[in-house]
Amino acid sequence: MGLVSAKEMLVKAREEGYAVGQFNINNLEWTKAVLLAAEELNSPVILGVSEGAAKYMTGFKTVVGMVEGMLEGLGITVPVALHLDHGSFEGAKACIEAGFSSVMFDGSHYSIEENISKTKEIVDFANQRGISVEAEVGSIGGEEDGITGAGEVADPNECKMIADLGVTMLAAGIGNIHGKYPENWQGLNLEVLGQIQDIAGKMPLVLHGGTGIPEDMITEAITLGVSKINVNTECQLVFAEATRKYVEAGKDLEGKGFDPRKLLAPGSKAIADTVKEKIELFGSKGKA
Numbered sequence: 001m002g003l004v005s006a007k008e009m010l011v012k013a014r015e016e017g018y019a020v021g022q023f024n025i026n027n028l029e030w031t032k033a034v035l036l037a038a039e040e041l042n043s044p045v046i047l048g049v050s051e052g053a054a055k056y057m058t059g060f061k062t063v064v065g066m067v068e069g070m071l072e073g074l075g076i077t078v079p080v081a082l083h084l085d086h087g088s089f090e091g092a093k094a095c096i097e098a099g100f101s102s103v104m105f106d107g108s109h110y111s112i113e114e115n116i117s118k119t120k121e122i123v124d125f126a127n128q129r130g131i132s133v134e135a136e137v138g139s140i141g142g143e144e145d146g147i148t149g150a151g152e153v154a155d156p157n158e159c160k161m162i163a164d165l166g167v168t169m170l171a172a173g174i175g176n177i178h179g180k181y182p183e184n185w186q187g188l189n190l191e192v193l194g195q196i197q198d199i200a201g202k203m204p205l206v207l208h209g210g211t212g213i214p215e216d217m218i219t220e221a222i223t224l225g226v227s228k229i230n231v232n233t234e235c236q237l238v239f240a241e242a243t244r245k246y247v248e249a250g251k252d253l254e255g256k257g258f259d260p261r262k263l264l265a266p267g268s269k270a271i272a273d274t275v276k277e278k279i280e281l282f283g284s285k286g287k288a
């Protein structure tokens with residue numbers, strides 16, 4: 001199956017009360033690990049690509065070519081969306097033209113008026129092409145590609161204004177942050193999430209910064225309308241840890257242990273294991 005928009009899989013997730021994982025990719029190994037894990041558990045999946053990661057992989061077209069080739073080469077049958085994560089206005093348009101099946105336009109750092117007008121333009125551009133759109137209200141804390149958000153809590157009325165533009169899914173800051181959570185973190189603001197759900201109706205909601213949120217908070221957020229959960233840092237941490245163990249054990253010095261196909265294998269397996277754990281936790285196993 002070729003790439004699909006995230007719309008159908010998220011509407012189904014919202015109706016049936018589970019969430020689809022967005023796993024950010026950085027290279028071939030990452031992509032292969034995520035796709036094989038989703039296929040094994042028969043789960044829909046969203047591949048997230050930040051503009052920085054796309055630049056690292058030499059551009060949006062390279063990413064599209066790699067992912068489309070891999071869907072065919074690996075015989076992937078589960079629904080897969082290729083999604084721009086925290087896109088700029090220009091980046092979102094360029095991604096759509098390059099063949100992504102879903103984009104996030106992050107206008108949360110603009111005034112609400114400017115966020116609305118720019119989101120509307122992206123929605124019109126995407127809708128004509130059958131591409132799903134994620135919008136954001138209220139910045140998400142931590143740093144992503146050099147953009148640092150303060151982690152504010154979104155205004156439910158502003159969420160309603162953005163949701164009404166025809167976006168597919170809505171990311172709202174509810175105290176979640178990117179990267180590792182600090183020890184004194186206050187937790188997710190589930191009260192505001194409930195208010196957003198009340199006001200935004202059946203709109204699938206997106207939870208960013210999925211690394212390190214306690215499991216009970218994740219499952220409660222899903223009952224409050226969260227249908228897409230973004231996981232990025234956790235895969236990076238387990239990949240680095242597994243690779244470090246391999247090198248520290250001196251395995252790269254044994255036989256052909258320096259072969260990248262061997263050197264990167266433990267890290268790839270660690271990513272796949274993490275993705276499978278998240279799919280189980282989010283409830284999307286068997287939902288392809």
Ligand SMILES: [Zn+2]
Pocket residue numbers: 086140144178208209230
């Ligand atoms: Zn994010």
